[in-house]
Amino acid sequence: xxxxxxxxxxxxxxxxxxxxxxxxxxxxxxxxxxxxxxxxxxxxxxxxxxxxxxxxxxxxxxxxxxxxxxxxxxxxxxxxxxxxxxxxxxxxxxxxxxxxxxxxxxxxxxxxxxxxxxxxxxxxxxxxxxxxxxxxxxxxxxxxxxxxxxxxxxxxxxxxxxxxxxxxxxxxxxxxxxxxxxxxxxxxxxxxxxxxxxxxxxxxxxxxxxxxxxxxxxxxxxxxxxxxxxxxxxxxxxxxxxxxxxxxxxxxxxxxxxxxxxxxxxxxxxxxxxxxxxxxxxxxxxxxxxxxxxxxxxxxxxxxxxxxxxxxxxxxxxxxxxxxxxxxxxxxxxxxxxxxx
Amino acid sequence: xxxxxxxxxxxxxxxxxxxxxxxxxxxxxxxxxxxxxxxxxxxxxxxxxxxxxxxxxxxxxxxxxxxxxxxxxxxxxxxxxxxxxxxxxxxxxxxxxxxxxxxxxxxxxxxxxxxxxxxxxxxxxxxxxxxxxxxxxxxxxxxxxxxxxxxxxxxxxxxxxxxxxxxxxxxxxxxxxxxxxxxxxxxxxxxxxxxxxxxxxxxxxxxxxxxxxxxxxxxxxxxxxxxxxxxxxxxxxxxxxxxxxxxxxxxxxxxxxxxxxxxxxxxxxxxxxxxxxxxxxxxxxxxxxxxxxxxxxxxxxxxxxxxxxxxxxxxxxxxxxxxxxxxxxxxxxxxxxxxxxxxxxxxxxxxxxxxxxxxxxxxxxxxxxxxxxxxxxxxxxxxxxxxxxxxxxxxxxxxxxxxxxxxxxxxxxxxxxxxxxxxxxxxxxxxxxxxxxxxxxxxxxxxxxxxxxxxxxxxxxxxxxxxxxxxxxxxxxxxxxxxxxxxxxxxxxxxxxxxxxxxxxxxxxxxxxxxxxxxxxxxxxxxxxxxx
Ligand SMILES: [Zn+2]
Ligand SMILES: [Zn+2]
Numbered sequence: 001x002x003x004x005x006x007x008x009x010x011x012x013x014x015x016x017x018x019x020x021x022x023x024x025x026x027x028x029x030x031x032x033x034x035x036x037x038x039x040x041x042x043x044x045x046x047x048x049x050x051x052x053x054x055x056x057x058x059x060x061x062x063x064x065x066x067x068x069x070x071x072x073x074x075x076x077x078x079x080x081x082x083x084x085x086x087x088x089x090x091x092x093x094x095x096x097x098x099x100x101x102x103x104x105x106x107x108x109x110x111x112x113x114x115x116x117x118x119x120x121x122x123x124x125x126x127x128x129x130x131x132x133x134x135x136x137x138x139x140x141x142x143x144x145x146x147x148x149x150x151x152x153x154x155x156x157x158x159x160x161x162x163x164x165x166x167x168x169x170x171x172x173x174x175x176x177x178x179x180x181x182x183x184x185x186x187x188x189x190x191x192x193x194x195x196x197x198x199x200x201x202x203x204x205x206x207x208x209x210x211x212x213x214x215x216x217x218x219x220x221x222x223x224x225x226x227x228x229x230x231x232x233x234x235x236x237x238x239x240x241x242x243x244x245x246x247x248x249x250x251x252x253x254x255x256x257x258x259x260x261x262x263x264x265x266x267x268x269x270x271x272x273x274x275x276x277x278x279x280x281x282x283x284x285x286x287x288x289x290x291x292x293x294x295x296x297x298x299x300x301x302x303x304x305x306x307x308x309x310x311x312x313x314x315x316x317x318x319x320x321x322x323x324x325x326x327x328x329x330x331x332x333x334x335x336x337x338x339x340x341x
Numbered sequence: 342x343x344x345x346x347x348x349x350x351x352x353x354x355x356x357x358x359x360x361x362x363x364x365x366x367x368x369x370x371x372x373x374x375x376x377x378x379x380x381x382x383x384x385x386x387x388x389x390x391x392x393x394x395x396x397x398x399x400x401x402x403x404x405x406x407x408x409x410x411x412x413x414x415x416x417x418x419x420x421x422x423x424x425x426x427x428x429x430x431x432x433x434x435x436x437x438x439x440x441x442x443x444x445x446x447x448x449x450x451x452x453x454x455x456x457x458x459x460x461x462x463x464x465x466x467x468x469x470x471x472x473x474x475x476x477x478x479x480x481x482x483x484x485x486x487x488x489x490x491x492x493x494x495x496x497x498x499x500x501x502x503x504x505x506x507x508x509x510x511x512x513x514x515x516x517x518x519x520x521x522x523x524x525x526x527x528x529x530x531x532x533x534x535x536x537x538x539x540x541x542x543x544x545x546x547x548x549x550x551x552x553x554x555x556x557x558x559x560x561x562x563x564x565x566x567x568x569x570x571x572x573x574x575x576x577x578x579x580x581x582x583x584x585x586x587x588x589x590x591x592x593x594x595x596x597x598x599x600x601x602x603x604x605x606x607x608x609x610x611x612x613x614x615x616x617x618x619x620x621x622x623x624x625x626x627x628x629x630x631x632x633x634x635x636x637x638x639x640x641x642x643x644x645x646x647x648x649x650x651x652x653x654x655x656x657x658x659x660x661x662x663x664x665x666x667x668x669x670x671x672x673x674x675x676x677x678x679x680x681x682x683x684x685x686x687x688x689x690x691x692x693x694x695x696x697x698x699x700x701x702x703x704x705x706x707x708x709x710x711x712x713x714x715x716x717x718x719x720x721x722x723x724x725x726x727x728x729x730x731x732x733x734x735x736x737x738x739x740x741x742x743x744x745x746x747x748x749x750x751x752x753x754x755x756x757x758x759x760x761x762x763x764x765x766x767x768x769x770x771x772x773x774x775x776x777x778x779x780x781x782x783x784x785x786x787x788x789x790x791x792x793x794x795x796x797x798x799x800x801x802x803x804x805x806x807x808x809x810x811x812x813x814x815x816x817x818x819x820x821x822x823x824x825x826x827x828x829x830x831x832x833x834x835x836x837x838x839x840x841x842x843x844x845x846x847x848x849x850x851x852x853x854x855x856x857x858x859x860x861x862x863x864x865x866x867x868x869x870x871x872x873x
Binding site: 138140261262263266274307311 | 353425
């Protein structure tokens, strides 16, 4: 017998008819299951929200007053005819893949994910399923991430050199996830760690939840190169080279993102240094994750969808591009977004 | 290769000139002569002979990476550089090799004549030994084009510092037809007799654009004016009974312009002229359009018929060397006087002419000259300070180009194509049309002129308004009107519209203009009649 698909792709987002809910919808719906707090996944205006306990504080911080319920990783919840559970996606603290089971048919919407343990987010957990929805932000074989320790060493070496040259190191990173991951990689003995307000606010939310971050100082109007010599300042990319950064005197700027893997982008966007580090899976990571699910049907979204699904189809999967009216976190779009890389 | 790779990374990572010059200076103080020689060669666009075709390189790269060739080919335009794409897809490894950059180049030369199997073995072995930046550099040695963010200016500054010599002298030494295969570091940089190479040109002096008219230049009497020709800037050298023609891009063009061979009959040895190469018909009072010249530029050897249809002359406007003496430090008015003397006895059929100076008393006179520039087939005017020396490179103050305002036309966008490299995700190449009754007639393409934000905006629009796809090209709903600026217009039977534009670019996105207000084919033909 032929099953109705458990999840379908509608103009409002990924829809589950059996449970009458949406996953990461981009239009107002009554019931929304949210993989994580990034702006292209968690939008305002939904009737009810369901997300992991760890994702909720950041969502509330960003979206304000919302009607939301929390759920633990692995906890099973029946919604109508569907059994739903959330599992670690390793993308940012609190991020989840959403597993939906209806009459023995298992679908997993993985949201954004990475497969290495960043020491902060609950590590990615492959889920056996029949249908797997995957992102493909970095779905090209040119993207290959180095181990986190290697990038940590590069960043700390750069910071140390800046400090000994009497310069402030200003590191650009997106405020939820990437910034905290970088903070946890810094070697505090080199000097003081300052954070831009946007980042310090998110830090406070995560610290409240018990995430261990090194001591940071809010880079308020009194903080300058004089008050904090040898400092590293972590700031949103938009703050790099802005009037705000001037007060840190002689400085070098760095930018941490997966896009830095490409020399052209690095030269255009990185300021003085580009560090290749991403909260999305690289080529090998995507393929590993897909293999681990044992799924035969793969739905590709967010990124190099056409190329990645063609590759999957040639290698024995039944892959298709998820039609979406929204562009994913493309190289160019990432300029303005707070969540790419 | 470590030493070179670390220099390359420092330069590549930094946007600061001091960092680059310091790194180069340190390198020139430390590296072996042969490596230094190759470094300046590579950074100035010279490269070892290509030992492996890029087709083979792509195949081997995909094979070693374990990916299908089509996937590699998809990655290439996104990354935008072949050497880098290969370096990125290959399995990662650490560099385990001590050969220097010049040794690698030598090894590459050794396989130049080998068969494909031997070449492949060499390349795969190199990939296995080199990692990171070094692997990328190795690939670049094969594919060529190792231009990093190092201008000739920065390199000469660093060389001057490292060798304790004058920057202008270094700039002169680096010019010309040299290649590491037939010179040495000593001969090129240190030897006393820098002009040993008879073909060596002088660095060109380049003018700045004058934006708001000449009035702020103060006393008109301090200035000399000429037409700004729409040709190719060229330097004609006559030394040791031979002649050489150089382009501004330091390309030797001697064989492309055989007309100039007769220069040795009219000019004494030790003469170097700066001027403009123009197609000029016998007896005509103005040059032909740039289009005619274009046909000549593209050919390494010139067929007889083309030589007759598009004869080239050098219009000389400066004299850099006279009687074997470098006279660039003499004031322009003195160089000009010598130039006039040198050209005084030229017969009417000589391939060299004196570019006239324009006689003017006040700036008002110059405004009227400029208004007549199109009739003279000129792009505008050149203003040169009478007592200025001939400097190297683009320097502000003594030479100004005062160009005509571009021609413009409002056109409708009808096709879009994505860019390459960093712009592979954006639509940046557009085809524009004019109206012809109910029809739209395509007449030009344009790529540049919009801001990144505008490109993103139009990209989003193109995605939602595609009518049809032809491979990479999308036909879009005729809706948006753009003001297209261009420098010249020519009849062209090869184009459907019958015209070809010179330097078309998008000047403005005319959000305010509906489709119905775009210009017509009739308007275009009228421009062709007036300016063609
Ligand atoms: Zn995300
Ligand atoms: Zn996302």
